[in-house]
Amino acid sequence: MSDAPIHPIRFVLSDMDGTLLHPDHLPSQRTIDTVRALREMGVFFSLASGRPPKAMLQMVEAFGIDIPVAGFNGGTLINPDGSILVAHHLPAEAALVALALFSGVAEVEVWVFADGDWLRRDVPGPMEPREAAGLGYGPVVVKSFEPYLDRIDKIVAASLNAPLLVELEARLQPKVQGLAQVSRSQPVYLDVTAMLANKGDALRTLAAHLGVPLEQTAAIGDGGNDPAMFHVAGLSIAMGQAEEVVKRQANVVTGSNVEDGAAQAIERFILAPRSTL
Structure with a gap:
């Protein structure tokens, strides 16, 4: 120090x-x-x-x-x-770009936070128990994130493959510049939020x-x-x-x-x- x-x-x-x-x-x-x-x-x-x-x-x-x-x-x-x-909610345009980039990427779990809930669409992955332990509650399973696009608080790409999240951060930044903040709150979490x-x-x-x-x-x-x-x-x-x-x-x-x-x-x-x- x-x-x-x-x-x-x-x-x-x-x-x-x-x-x-x-x-x-x-x-x-x-x-x-x-x-x-x-x-x-x-x-x-x-x-x-x-x-x-x-x-x-x-x-x-x-x-x-x-x-x-x-x-x-x-x-x-x-x-x-x-x-x-x-x-401050994430603009729908930025949310769609982030979800399109993250979806289908192996080793990445995609979560959306909206209406006070943690939302998951795909099958649970290894990061989910860690998140549930930290938050104190589990996700709500939904068929689609589309109904929430106008009121998303945060999108998270979670993965035990930290270098992969560094790569995704670099790819997403220019795509949402001026629309959203992209940062790794921890090495295993990539957060996407509104500019403010x-x-x-x-x-x-x-x-x-x-x-x-x-x-x-x-x-x-x-x-x-x-x-x-x-x-x-x-x-x-x-x-x-x-x-x-x-x-x-x-x-x-x-x-x-x-x-x-x-x-x-x-x-x-x-x-x-x-x-x-």
């Missing part, structure tokens, strides 16, 4: 999987206690995840979050009472909602969808197990998620400086 000049931080926006959570999809007691200490010192704390909002509720409760959170990579901002603050469905815009919106200047915000993450908020935050923190391309875009690099790297960084760069104010 390297040192970096920072402003007094008043709002922290953190990724969930691979950042706050261990591989078993649960936070350590140290991480829970560190977030509690943040909130006791008057620092706002919230979550930004590729997960659907309803798959974030358990962690919202665990961390005692009482401000809006960002699901679908920032595509949907949800108030504490469950009402929607902001929602990104964690950078989510950070801007939440900071404005809270009345916090961007230079007094911090962002923590590990995936390819996290640099969008790194570029906006006053302090950006990459997890130790993140890919090098992600680490290079952060101000500092902390320990891995299994080492409670998020807690380490919060303690060192946010809590410790505030304790001397």
Whole structure:
């Protein structure tokens, strides 16, 4: 972990999987206690995840979050009472292009998130149990994605073949440029969302909602969808197990998620400086 000049931080926006959570999809007691200490010192704390909002509720409760959170990579901002603050759907044109590219590709499972549900069309694959364990619920099987084209929150190509997803990302980017965001939230997940469905815009919106200047915000993450908020935050923190391309875009690099790297960084760069104010 390297040192970096920072402003007094008043709002922290953190990724969930691979950042706050261990591989078993649960936070350590140290991480829970560190977030509690943040909130006791008057620092706002919230979550930004590729997960659907309803798959974030358990962690919202665990961390005692009482401000809006960002699901679908920032595509949907949800108030504490469950009402929607902001929602951005994927344009149908971009959805059709992505589905056409992904469909029929061996080793790739194609999922659509719409109407609050996780939708699957084809036979289940090896990635489905992993996703169900992380979300806490399973998919709804549909005959076609066509009825949902006007209200898709996210399309996911999932595969244990990470290099294949890198190739698909490179092929899809130019086809949907200006229409959609394409990023790998983790090496085994390729996400397609609306242009404004990104964690950078989510950070801007939440900071404005809270009345916090961007230079007094911090962002923590590990995936390819996290640099969008790194570029906006006053302090950006990459997890130790993140890919090098992600680490290079952060101000500092902390320990891995299994080492409670998020807690380490919060303690060192946010809590410790505030304790001397």
